[in-house]
Amino acid sequence: MKKKSVESGKKAKIKQRKSYSQEDTWLEDMDVQSSTGRVQSKKDETRTLIKKGTAPKDMKLDYGTVMAVGGRTWYVQSGTEIIECLPAGTVFAMHEDTSLLAVGDNVGFERLNDEGGLNKGMIVEVDKRSSQLSRKGIGKHAGEQVIISNVDSILIVMAAADPFYNKRLLDRYLIAAELGGLRPMICINKIELMDTELIVEDLSVYAEALTIPIYFTSAKEHKGIEELAQELREHSTVLSGPSGVGKSSLINAITGEDVQRTGEVSERTWKGKHITSSARMFAMPGGGFLADTPGLRELGLWDIHPDDTAFYFHDFDSFYPKCKFTSCTHRHEPDCAVKQAVEEELIDPERYISYLQIVESLEE
Numbered sequence: 001m002k003k004k005s006v007e008s009g010k011k012a013k014i015k016q017r018k019s020y021s022q023e024d025t026w027l028e029d030m031d032v033q034s035s036t037g038r039v040q041s042k043k044d045e046t047r048t049l050i051k052k053g054t055a056p057k058d059m060k061l062d063y064g065t066v067m068a069v070g071g072r073t074w075y076v077q078s079g080t081e082i083i084e085c086l087p088a089g090t091v092f093a094m095h096e097d098t099s100l101l102a103v104g105d106n107v108g109f110e111r112l113n114d115e116g117g118l119n120k121g122m123i124v125e126v127d128k129r130s131s132q133l134s135r136k137g138i139g140k141h142a143g144e145q146v147i148i149s150n151v152d153s154i155l156i157v158m159a160a161a162d163p164f165y166n167k168r169l170l171d172r173y174l175i176a177a178e179l180g181g182l183r184p185m186i187c188i189n190k191i192e193l194m195d196t197e198l199i200v201e202d203l204s205v206y207a208e209a210l211t212i213p214i215y216f217t218s219a220k221e222h223k224g225i226e227e228l229a230q231e232l233r234e235h236s237t238v239l240s241g242p243s244g245v246g247k248s249s250l251i252n253a254i255t256g257e258d259v260q261r262t263g264e265v266s267e268r269t270w271k272g273k274h275i276t277s278s279a280r281m282f283a284m285p286g287g288g289f290l291a292d293t294p295g296l297r298e299l300g301l302w303d304i305h306p307d308d309t310a311f312y313f314h315d316f317d318s319f320y321p322k323c324k325f326t327s328c329t330h331r332h333e334p335d336c337a338v339k340q341a342v343e344e345e346l347i348d349p350e351r352y353i354s355y356l357q358i359v360e361s362l363e364e
């Protein structure tokens with residue numbers, strides 16, 4: 001049985017590599033639109049002045065939530081209406097140095113004269129974010145990229161196989177969740193492809209030491225969907241994970257018909273709107289939101305110092321106070337209680353590998 005998982009892992013790797021080239025570009029695109037307020041497309045470029053604070057009281061603003069982004073347009077839901085918005089020349093925001101706009105943001109906007117009966121507006125104000133899933137951009141977009149804001153929870157979705165789940169990436173997600181103020185949950189989809197018991201055992205550190213809820217689902221065979229839906233109801237949750245693990249399939253399985261029946265923001269709403277790829281919010285029947293996001297191959301951590309990394313590995317919590325040196329990095333130092341615990345398998349050795357890799361990547 002062990003052999004099976006290794007093989008699936010290998011196969012998954014080969015498969016993933018092929019599809020990598022197309023991934024993540026959505027974030028780079030979003031970043032061009034939003035980082036430091038610069039809004040640009042291939043044809044034209046406009047700049048937005050960001051002022052810290054809230055819009056002047058005399059501006060007559062309507063309020064709504066950004067549900068999706070496509071091209072330069074931010075789709076804002078206000079009541080049951082979707083307003084197509086561009087950022088105004090000056091935008092008031094409580095954050096100056098992160099992505100100006102992100103899906104999930106609560107915004108104030110001015111309506112434009114809608115002669116053609118279209119709902120159009122200009123975003124003038126972005127509210128303070130209560131939570132966010134961020135990552136570090138790559139290359140010239142190396143700032144913070146906010147993937148989604150203002151959701152309570154993150155469902156980290158991975159697959160039992162095809163592609164095989166990635167514990168290194170999972171550990172990065174857990175840190176990003178804590179940094180962004182999101183409650184973490186794990187979903188292993190495509191469970192019909194593998195023996196669930198093996199995975200339960202392999203992921204026991206998450207369920208036991210870290211007490212993170214783990215859901216096992218098959219969107220294909222509609223297994224575990226009700227339990228998951230029950231948990232997500234009345235919350236707002238972002239689904240994130242690698243490409244091809246079944247995030248969109250799970251959202252369809254959970255909301256699909258119901259959302260369309262209630263006539264709220266459904267797949268139909270977005271048809272013809274050229275939202276190629278971005279985070280997208282769906283209202284859940286009975287309350288709450290689900291946010292779908294395109295696959296992420298990597299998750300560069302934002303706003304964390306290498307020396308602080310161990311604090312986010314809560315399965316190390318009871319050990320590091322016993323290290324000989326208070327400044328112990330748990331790598332080369334003598335009398336390190338963390339290393340000792342890894343040797344005694346009181347700490348999952350794979351978590352320690354993640355820790356080392358993350359510290360190393362943060363030092364680059």
Ligand SMILES: Nc1nc2c(ncn2[C@@H]2O[C@H](COP(=O)(O)OP(=O)(O)OP(=O)(O)O)[C@@H](O)[C@H]2O)c(=O)[nH]1
Binds near residue numbers: 190247294
């Ligand atoms: N075997 C199996 N296949 C599934 C399951 N759920 C989804 N799939 C298939 O996996 C493929 C990817 O599913 P998506 O829902 O598009 O995956 P995603 O995570 O949204 O992928 P991105 O949008 O690229 O990030 C599709 O061919 C689905 O039909 C499942 O439970 N079992």
Ligand SMILES: [Mg+2]
Binds near residue numbers: 247248249292293295
């Ligand atoms: Mg998808």
Ligand SMILES: [Zn+2]
Binds near residue numbers: 339
């Ligand atoms: Zn130590």
